[in-house]
Structures are given as C-alpha cells and as structure tokens.
Amino acid sequence: MLGYEAVILLLAIAGTIAVVFVGLSRFLGPRNLNEEKTTPYECGVPPSGTARERFPVRYYIVAMLFIIFDIEVVFLYPWARLFRELGMVGFVEMILFMLVLLVGLVYAWRKGALEWE
Amino acid sequence: MIPEWVQDILTSKWTWAALALVVAYVLTLVGIVVYTWLERRGAAFIQRRPGPNRRGPYGIVQAVADAVKLATKEDVVPAGANKWLHAVAPMIGMTVALTIIAVIPFSGDFELFGQTFRLQIADMNFGFIFILAISSLAVYGVALGGWSSNNKYSLLGSLRSGAQMISYEISLGLSLVGVLLIYNTVKLDEMVIAQTGAIWHWGVVQAPMAFLIFLTSSYAEANRVPFDLVEADSELVAGFHTEYSSLRFGLFYMGEYVHMAVSAILTVILFFGGWHIPWAEEIFGSAPYVTLFPWLLFGAALVCLVIAWDTSRPRRRVHTRGNLLLAFLLVCVAGSAAALGGLYLAGDVQTEIPWLASICGMLTQVIVLVLKFAFFFWLFIWVRWTLPRFRYDQLMKLGWKVMLPLALLNIGVTGVLVLLGVL
Numbered sequence: 001m002l003g004y005e006a007v008i009l010l011l012a013i014a015g016t017i018a019v020v021f022v023g024l025s026r027f028l029g030p031r032n033l034n035e036e037k038t039t040p041y042e043c044g045v046p047p048s049g050t051a052r053e054r055f056p057v058r059y060y061i062v063a064m065l066f067i068i069f070d071i072e073v074v075f076l077y078p079w080a081r082l083f084r085e086l087g088m089v090g091f092v093e094m095i096l097f098m099l100v101l102l103v104g105l106v107y108a109w110r111k112g113a114l115e116w117e
Numbered sequence: 118m119i120p121e122w123v124q125d126i127l128t129s130k131w132t133w134a135a136l137a138l139v140v141a142y143v144l145t146l147v148g149i150v151v152y153t154w155l156e157r158r159g160a161a162f163i164q165r166r167p168g169p170n171r172r173g174p175y176g177i178v179q180a181v182a183d184a185v186k187l188a189t190k191e192d193v194v195p196a197g198a199n200k201w202l203h204a205v206a207p208m209i210g211m212t213v214a215l216t217i218i219a220v221i222p223f224s225g226d227f228e229l230f231g232q233t234f235r236l237q238i239a240d241m242n243f244g245f246i247f248i249l250a251i252s253s254l255a256v257y258g259v260a261l262g263g264w265s266s267n268n269k270y271s272l273l274g275s276l277r278s279g280a281q282m283i284s285y286e287i288s289l290g291l292s293l294v295g296v297l298l299i300y301n302t303v304k305l306d307e308m309v310i311a312q313t314g315a316i317w318h319w320g321v322v323q324a325p326m327a328f329l330i331f332l333t334s335s336y337a338e339a340n341r342v343p344f345d346l347v348e349a350d351s352e353l354v355a356g357f358h359t360e361y362s363s364l365r366f367g368l369f370y371m372g373e374y375v376h377m378a379v380s381a382i383l384t385v386i387l388f389f390g391g392w393h394i395p396w397a398e399e400i401f402g403s404a405p406y407v408t409l410f411p412w413l414l415f416g417a418a419l420v421c422l423v424i425a426w427d428t429s430r431p432r433r434r435v436h437t438r439g440n441l442l443l444a445f446l447l448v449c450v451a452g453s454a455a456a457l458g459g460l461y462l463a464g465d466v467q468t469e470i471p472w473l474a475s476i477c478g479m480l481t482q483v484i485v486l487v488l489k490f491a492f493f494f495w496l497f498i499w500v501r502w503t504l505p506r507f508r509y510d511q512l513m514k515l516g517w518k519v520m521l522p523l524a525l526l527n528i529g530v531t532g533v534l535v536l537l538g539v540l
Contacts, residue, residue, distance in 0.1 A: 002134045006239035007219050007247075010138075014215035017146070018208035018368060025192040025364035038196040040268040041359055050197070051269045059280050062513075066283040069521070073290035076528070077246060080297035083535060091532050098525060105521065114517045116510035 137236045141218040145375045154180040159498040192363040197267040206262030207365045210372030213255045220244035222306040224482040227475040245303040256282040263357035274356025284516035285337035291524035292330035295531045309391030316395035320388035326527040328388045335380040342501040381493035392482035407478035414458035421451035
C-alpha cells in the first residue's frame with residue numbers, strides 16, 4: 001500500500017501506455033493519405049458545410065441541471081459519512097436541503113426542460 | 118530460517134504494491150484479450166452460432182490477431198479535424214480508467230513477520246471519493262473525440278454521450294450516498310470488511326435499491342447496451358468514433374473494456390462482499406481463506422483436467438497438434454496444482470510456515486474476488502446481447518424522471534432505516 005504518490009505513478013504509467021499506442025499506429029500502419037481518404041465520412045457523398053454547427057440548446061439545459069445536482073451530491077457525501085454522529089438533527093436538515101432541490105427538479109420538469117421530443 | 122533479504126523483500130510495501138499493480142493490470146489491460154474473445158463467443162452462444170473457434174484453443178488467439186490487424190491499419194485524421202484533440206481524446210478514457218484501479222483493494226489485511234499488508238496500490242483515506250472524481254473525467258474523452266473529428270455523426274454522438282453520461286452520473290453518485298449511509302466509511306477496504314460474515318451483511322441485501330441504480334448507471338457510464346446511444350450504429354454510423362481508425366480506435370475500444378472491468382470490480386466490492394465468502398468464518402474456522410487454499414488448488418486442477426479432456430477430443434475428426442500439446446500442458450498444470458495442494462495439507466503449512474500461509478490466504482481472497490468479478494463482467498455481455506437499445510428520449514426520461522427521484526427516495530428511506538437502527 002503506497003500513499004498518494006501511487007496515483008501519480010499510475011497516471012504516468014497509464015498515460016505512457018496511451019501515448020505509446022497512439023504513436024505505434026504511426027509506425028506500424030501504412031501512410032498514403034489522399035483527399036478522398038481524409039474527407040469526413042458522410043455516407044459516401046461530399047460533406048455539406050462544416051461539422052462545427054450550432055446544436056440544440058437542450059444539451060446546455062441538461063449540463064446546467066447536472067451542475068446543480070452534482071453539487072448536491074458533493075454536499076451529501078460528508079453528511080452521509082457523518083450521518084450516525086449527526087443523528088436526527090442532521091437527517092431533518094438534509095431532508096430539507098433535498099426538498100429545496102426537489103422543488104427545483106419539479107420546476108424544471110413542469111417547464112419541460114426534461115422533455116426530449 | 119529464511120534468508121534476511123527474502124524477509125526484506127516480503128516486508129517491503131513496494132513488493133505488495135507491485136503485485137497489486139500486476140493483478141490490476143492483468144484484470145484490465147491483459148484481460149482485454151479475454152474480454153473481446155468472451156464478448157464474441159458470448160454473442161455467438163446467445164445467438165446459437167459457433168463464433169470465433171479456429172485460431173488457438175476455443176478461438177482465443179483470434180483476439181490477438183484482431184489487435185495486430187488494428188495496429189497495422191492506416192491512421193487517418195480527417196481534414197479539418199483538430200489534430201491535437203483528435204489524438205488526445207482516445208487517451209483520456211483509457212488513462213482515467215487505468216488510474217481508478219489505484220484505490221481498489223484486491224485482498225484483505227494479511228500479516229507477514231508482524232507487519233500488516235493489503236493488496237492495494239494506494240491506501241488513501243478517501244478512496245471512494247477518488248473513484249467518483251476521476252471517473253467523471255471520462256466524459257471528456259468521448260465528448261472531445263466526437264467534436265474534434267469534424268464529422269456530423271461524431272458531433273451528434275459526442276453531444277449525446279455528454280448529456281447521457283452526466284445525467285447518469287448524478288444517479289450513480291446519489292445511489293452511492295445510500296451505500297455510504299450504511300457502511301459509514303469512505304474507505305473501500307473498510308466497506309468490504311463491513312460485509313464479513315453472513316450473506317445479509319452484503320451491500321446488495323442491505324441496499325438493494327442502491328445496487329440496482331448503481332448497476333444501471335454504470336452501464337450507462339460505460340456506454341454499453343441498452344445505453345449505447347453514443348455509438349448507435351444504425352443511426353450514427355459509429356457515433357463519436359466514426360472518424361477514428363487504427364490504434365486510436367483501438368484505444369477507445371480498450372478504454373471501454375477497461376471501464377467495464379473497473380465497474381464490475383466496483384460492483385463486487387461495494388455490493389457483493391468483495392473477497393468474502395458468506396459464512397466463511399463459521400464454516401472454515403478463524404482463518405478461512407488459509408484453510409481453503411489447498412481446496413482451491415484441487416478445484417483448479419479439476420477445471421484444468423476438464424478443459425484438457427475437451428481440447429484433446431478430435432474436432433472434425435482431426436487431432437490438431439496444438440490442441441494435444443495444450444491438453445498435455447493442462448494435465449501437467451493440473452498435476453502440479455494437485456501436488457502443491459497435497460503438500461500444503463501434508464506439510465501443515467498453516468502452523469509450520471505462517472508467512473507462506475498468510476500469502477496463500479491472500480491469494481485465495483484475490484481469486485474469490487476475481488470469480489465474482491467474472492460473473493459481473495459476463496453480465497455486461499449477457500445484457501448487451503439480450504436487450505434492445507433505448508430511444509434517446511426514453512434514455513433521458515429514465516435518467517431524470519425515474520432514476521434520480523428513486524435515488525433520492527432511496528437516500529431518505531435508508532436514512533430512516535439507519536436512524537431506526539435496522540441497518
């Protein structure tokens with residue numbers, strides 16, 4: 001059992017493996033690229049316009065909801081760890097906290113932010 | 118009795134960290150060969166066809182051949198792609214999944230010359246939080262890979278993946294809050310120790326709802342069927358890796374399997390007692406895994422003999438030399454395993470050589486963990502070839518309108534049960 005240094009060690013090993021893999025295909029594979037090969041695949045027809053298009057705003061809404069609920073989860077971890085020490089008071093407080101967030105979820109739900117038609 | 122330098126090696130923390138690293142990499146990286154083979158054989162088994170069966174025993178060398186083929190393909194970067202991100206994206210998923218294994222304990226504490234060790238690479242007092250923090254980085258690989266390719270299918274795939282993975286990450290995180298409430302610790306090894314003894318100490322019995330939510334979310338996080346909207350080959354060609362070829366695609370592919378392996382290990386550790394056999398202490402005495410070790414060897418010998426018998430049967434009326442050689446080697450392995458087991462029992466290792474006995478006990482625990490892990494890995498394959506894919510609106514509906522409220526409810530109910538002293 002090592003300490004925190006093991007994480008850096010493991011990151012280094014894993015990163016090296018990944019870099020070596022990407023590098024290996026450079027050496028092992030053939031290299032004769034032409035325009036047809038490097039054209040982005042679009043079912044065989046010439047691509048129309050760029051792929052850096054605008055995309056639906058719904059994905060942003062999901063990302064925003066994620067931030068809110070993920071922070072809630074982060075708050076819940078220390079509470080869950082200390083739950084037995086905090087007892088009834090801690091439980092009621094966290095239920096209130098979760099209720100506030102639940103109201104937010106119900107609001108988003110009613111507003112149709114979770115609909116994907 | 119034993120030389121000083123052997124004792125030094127055995128009591129070095131680096132030895133056991135290195136062994137843990139070997140176990141971890143065998144289960145993830147080296148295992149990929151077995152997993153791809155198992156995936157194809159499993160698919161063939163479920164669809165009642167032979168699957169790869171020509172190269173090597175049971176066709177297992179086919180996986181190696183596939184890897185070599187992939188490595189010798191041309192590495193194409195599409196025109197207009199962001200070259201840096203295109204190269205970095207496949208590395209992210211792999212690196213992340215291989216870093217998580219640092220905190221996974223593969224065995225319980227064992228004692229050598231008065232010192233206590235555990236087969237775990239990094240002993241961090243927040244192992245559980247570390248896993249969640251690191252694993253959430255995996256979404257960058259898929260999202261950047263799709264965006265950098267300058268391809269519309271890839272872009273759609275990566276957008277879907279981003280939304281899907283973050284949606285299910287919330288349910289995953291919330292389901293684990295329920296687990297924390299029960300175990301009252303954030304160290305993974307202490308969680309496994311809490312599951313010692315009777316089978317109702319296992320997480321799956323104590324927190325069945327958390328287990329179901331965790332399992333579903335981990336399938337969604339690994340982009341596996343029924344949540345493989347990210348690839349959706351019938352709609353998006355291949356989703357985020359449409360423009361990837363050669364070993365860059367290989368990295369994405371391997372990353373997915375490493376991710377699955379890590380999820381399966383975590384399921385076992387959090388919910389299925391880790392390296393514990395239920396009621397082991399009651400049945401086999403105070404050091405059950407040390408006692409069980411020779412019987413494990415006998416079992417392994419039996420398995421080797423059965424495989425040897427199966428490979429030595431003539432196939433299509435031909436004995437291939439390779440199969441006969443393999444059968445012979447397997448019989449040799451079986452014989453030596455049985456002999457070792459016999460020696461272990463006859464030599465009374467448990468009382469005569471306590472340090473060897475505790476290493477053997479540790480090995481038994483690792484093997485118990487690996488056997489449970491194998492079941493959950495098989496479950497990934499089983500589900501993939503059984504269930505159809507969700508539609509995207511169904512996926513988001515399940516994530517936000519079913520899993521999230523259920524996970525919140527689970528926390529409330531678990532909290533009440535803990536307060537009442539039931540759990």
